[in-house]
Amino acid sequence: QQQVKQSPQSLIVQKGGISIINCAYENTAFDYFPWYQQFPGKGPALLIAIRPDVSEKKEGRFTISFNKSAKQFSLHIMDSQPGDSATYFCAGPGGATNKLIFGTGTLLAVQP
Amino acid sequence: EAGVAQSPRYKIIEKRQSVAFWCNPISGHATLYWYQQILGQGPKLLIQFQNNGVVDDSQLPKDRFSAERLKGVDSTLKIQPAKLEDSAVYLCATGSGGVGEQFFGPGTRLTVL
Numbered sequence: 615q616q617q618v619k620q621s622p623q624s625l626i627v628q629k630g631g632i633s634i635i636n637c638a639y640e641n642t643a644f645d646y647f648p649w650y651q652q653f654p655g656k657g658p659a660l661l662i663a664i665r666p667d668v669s670e671k672k673e674g675r676f677t678i679s680f681n682k683s684a685k686q687f688s689l690h691i692m693d694s695q696p697g698d699s700a701t702y703f704c705a706g707p708g709g710a711t712n713k714l715i716f717g718t719g720t721l722l723a724v725q726p
Numbered sequence: 727e728a729g730v731a732q733s734p735r736y737k738i739i740e741k742r743q744s745v746a747f748w749c750n751p752i753s754g755h756a757t758l759y760w761y762q763q764i765l766g767q768g769p770k771l772l773i774q775f776q777n778n779g780v781v782d783d784s785q786l787p788k789d790r791f792s793a794e795r796l797k798g799v800d801s802t803l804k805i806q807p808a809k810l811e812d813s814a815v816y817l818c819a820t821g822s823g824g825v826g827e828q829f830f831g832p833g834t835r836l837t838v839l
Contacts, residue, residue: 620768646825657730657817657830658769703768712825713759713782716768 618706620717627724633691635720637704640685644706647680648714649689652701661702662689694724728752730831732818738837744806747834749818751799757781759828760793760803761817769817775801776823805836813838 619638627633639647648663664671664678664687671678677690691698701719708715731750739745751758756777761769772791774782777798786793790809795801805812815835819828 648827655832657819657833659830660827663827705768707825708771712757713771713774714828716770719766719768 618704618715618717620704620720622720623718624721625723627694627722629694629696629724629726631694631724633689633694633698633722633724635689635702635704635722636686637688637717638684638686639706641706641708642685646707647678647687648705649676649678650703650705650716652703652719658703691722694722696724696726698722699724730818730820730829732816732831732834734834735832736835736837738839739808741810741838742807744804745808745836746805747803747816747818747836749801749803749831751801751818751820752829754822755820755829756798756823757821758795758801759819759821760801761819761830763815763817763833765814772803808836808838810838812836 621636649661650658651661652658662673662676662678664680666682669680675692680687701721703719704717705714733748758775760772762772763769772786773793775795778795791805793803815833817830817833819830821828
């Protein structure tokens with residue numbers, strides 16, 4: 615089973631700061647790299663995703679940086695807000711069936 | 727657009743009992759997934775349907791778990807008999823096919839005592 619390794623496990627950031635979460639993958643055939651956001655009691659929801667033909671994608675305060683040679687991608691949250699406090703999961707496709715393999719998650723707390 | 731519906735939202739059972747979860751996908755979504763999310767971990771795929779056919783059930787404990795998708799729409803996931811380690815949130819997700827966004831329901835939190 616291919617793995618997706620995520621770090622850190624938890625993160626505390628002050629309001630207005632930058633949150634950075636990292637993900638490393640094994641499967642070089644991955645061609646879709648999403649980040650999901652999950653609030654307590656809710657299912658995960660797609661936050662932002664990137665395909666490996668670009669090195670960076672930005673949507674508002676959220677940016678994915680992709681390093682194909684290092685097989686790593688990261689999520690940057692600029693101007694972090696208390697409403698961003700949630701668990702974040704990176705994921706990658708797990709094979710021919712297009713299933714997703716999720717990372718272990720990062721619990722982000724943004725302090726006011 | 728209505729989201730993915732799941733019921734029940736919470737279930738508490740004794741070990742060795744049986745339990746069933748129900749999922750109603752977003753209209754028109756051909757692909758349906760059941761995930762198990764243990765506290766503090768990422769979702770783990772149990773089974774994937776394409777319309778009413780099984781695409782991947784490699785991580786489904788088939789001695790106790792079963793799932794079906796009737797007429798390519800609603801789906802049920804059953805556990806019989808339940809074990810303590812089955813305590814988790816069971817998430818249903820759907821997608822329009824291929825590699826892309828998966829839409830998750832709110833999940834069913836199962837506690838096995």
